[in-house]
Amino acid sequence: MINCFNAYRVLSSKAFRVTMDILSLVYGLLVSLFVFTFQNSYFEHNAGQYIDKSFMSTETLAMLLGITGLMTIIYAFSDYFLFAGTAARHTGVMNYLRTSVHGEKVLGEAVTGDFIRTAIRTFIALPCAGIVSSSIVNGRYSAKLVLMFLVVWGAMLTTICISNLLCRRFAKTLLLMVIFMYVVGVIFGIFVVSIVILTNSMTTLQFDILPAMIVIAVFYAGLAVMFFILSRKDVIKGYRSGFEDVVGGK
């Protein structure tokens, strides 16, 4: 893992890494702010009625999903312009890597390092910030809440990996990139709506949603890893194809 982080650090720009770290921090602060603001109004609104304090208000959820969707798009955009998307678009460019036997390995490790770092950034910003804030507001810790945040985090990470795969492979122009950003937003929306429908249905049917949420969280984790592997293979495939389309014929 140290090699992955080292390769990622070397192949990405410091400005890119610092910007994404700051944006992730801002994202985490916004998550906390929405939880504090809307969860409190949720309790006030429902004063006198029985409410499950461990769960979230609709407003909180809506704001969280909105900002999460936006962050997903930002992650995909930044990858396209500043990291592996650049490598995918300019596969013929990195001849310096090709002069070494280790070039492919270093590139692959950098892409893996980026995935791990994105996972950590988003984990700190969403589940950690959300769970801590919610626990403070609700006055107690809730397994349901933890799982809910983990599920949304899984959906976010999966969407980022899918968007990386699509953009690295197909987004050859800025216009296509913008179009794909809408696609990314739709994909995330589909994931989220599926979660909401499933949990609402189970609540209506008075099933315990905890086991289902565990399964969904694991499912999304697996999906994210799968799409990451596909995306990494794509980057390596593009790198290898550069051995055949180097400018030549002089």
Add this chain to the structure above:
Amino acid sequence: MEMMNVIEGKNIVKKFKNFELNVPELEIPAGFATALIGENGAGKTTLLNAIAGTRLDYKGELKFFGEFSDKDREKNPEVRERIGYTGTENYYLPGWSVDQVREISKLLFAKYDDEEFGRRYNELAISASGRYEGGKKFSSLSDGTKTKLMLASVLARDTDLLVMDEPASPLDPLMRDKLCELISEYISSREGRSVFFSTHNISDMENITDYAIIMEHGEIVEKGFVEDLKEKYLLVKGEPEDADVAKKVLYTFTSTKYGYEGICLAEDLDKLAGMDISTETASLFQISVAIMKKNSRMK
């Protein structure tokens, strides 16, 4: 004593839509500076890319240092560690900074010496201000400075063979002279060290060139040590009245009202018997142009 070759190639073929690189035999002698000369589109970069391993879609065999095949080059890190390559374009990502180039070099090559890079950075005056500018992006550098950066990073490695694609092209005359000095130092620093470079600047690189290979239309049309080529081809000067006859014999022909001159094969001198001629040693530039003209499709 049999000459050792640092690179040997057999039946190297690469087909493009309207062009074919076809080199049945290639020998680059070890311990010398070899120049690959040819007009635009001759196949120089394609051949160098095949040797450096940045292009793998060719047919044929290559042998390095007398013992390693091109398959070994792909699998055995030791082979690539011994080969340094600089290209004309598509070398570094445009957004990479000088610091990133150093860090990437450390990851890619076991024998990369960062202190040596720093020394070369100063020696080649890569920064106009004289101070180290690690944050400077590759895309913001001039073409000459980009070449200097490539040279610094490749010379910071412990290699036995340098493969350079037109290293002199973007350089000013002072830096070209420095390049010749660097090549000379590199070769003399350890036995068996060799340099193989392509060039359009034959005049500037002539004093460092020991062996020359001339290419046209993807094929090698002439090769040999420069001293041998200078014995094989002569610069002939003669009287204007003999111009018509001489024109048919000479590879290149320039005439004025005072006389003519051109490059001629030494063995064809007898065809000019009876004429008032003088012969001189031709420069590598004159010989190369003559051979390229003879084989060129350019009218």
